Ligand code: ATP
Ligand code: MG
């Protein structure tokens with residue numbers, strides 16, 4: 511069965527075709543992506559109205575590119591999946607509207623997918639897929655959560671950020687360092703030339719005993735350093751970037767390890783844009799080696815938003831019996847706010 515996936519929750523338009531093989535394995539057949547980052551850069555953040563309009567412009571050409579790479583035409587599509595939420599309402603409506611119209615024209619089910627379920631399941635498309643149950647560290651631009659995952663839709667929240675998300679901490683610190691928007695990748699590139707011990711930055715909630723996170727105080731500490739340095743910042747930028755990255759990564763690794771101990775599980779899945787961070791990957795791998803558990807990551811290209819994770823989540827939920835035969839129907843809605851824990855199991859426990 512072939513699932514077309516459409517992602518349009520924020521500032522990336524992604525379309526991909528994922529094929530579910532008879533043995534249950536999922537294969538990515540074709541994918542196309544357009545990032546609006548350059549368009550929003552002048553505004554220092556995502557402008558919702560511009561985002562929606564750009565999704566409209568991009569979605570059909572991207573779909574054609576994804577199908578061409580897969581070597582099939584639209585008639586080969588057996589279901590059309592779209593991001594139903596969470597995200598920007600207008601942006602979500604573009605993907606949902608296009609998906610429902612396509613599905614209706616093709617006479618196939620339309621499937622509304624939870625964006626974070628997409629992130630969470632994305633490592634199943636990697637060469638080294640995980641198996642249930644596992645602990646998931648979801649670290650994206652809008653979320654920082656530790657979840658216990660027992661199957662598709664069987665998610666128990668272990669802890670989450672009480673203020674900023676990890677990606678947000680990267681982006682806001684990068685902005686303070688004058689690295690533009692979104693600065694996560696730029697900050698981590700610059701950090702490679704710096705000394706992470708050059709500045710003593712706080713590790714909020716490191717020893718709180720629970721599995722919650724807080725990153726707002728770190729951002730304030732970076733701001734304090736930037737002000738203190740003044741014109742001297744230029745020469746110390748790489749050091750401050752390295753110290754910031756180290757502080758964020760330390761907290762993530764510490765809490766992930768704590769979640770592994772608390773659950774007694776053997777597998778950790780890292781998903782979301784911050785999962786592309788090399789320092790995070792290296793430190794988690796090292797911790798896993800010592801503690802005897804395993805870490806699974808999505809392919810680098812699938813860490814940030816993309817259509818493949820949406821098609822995959824639909825395929826896995828479909829396979830587990832998570833949808834009625836007609837899917838969500840051709841009338842559609844979107845859910846800009848939609849907690850992951852609100853999802854129900856794809857199959858009865
Ligand atoms: P959400 O999925 O929570 O709605 P989002 O879709 O905006 O948010 P993602 O696309 O998963 O988030 O990830 C984007 C975030 O990942 C940004 O904050 C970005 O700075 C961060 N990011 C991407 N690459 C890296 C990296 N190498 N190091 C650190 N942060 C990174
Ligand atoms: Mg994005």
Ligand code: FE
Nearest residue numbers: 629650814815
């Ligand atoms: Fe995302």
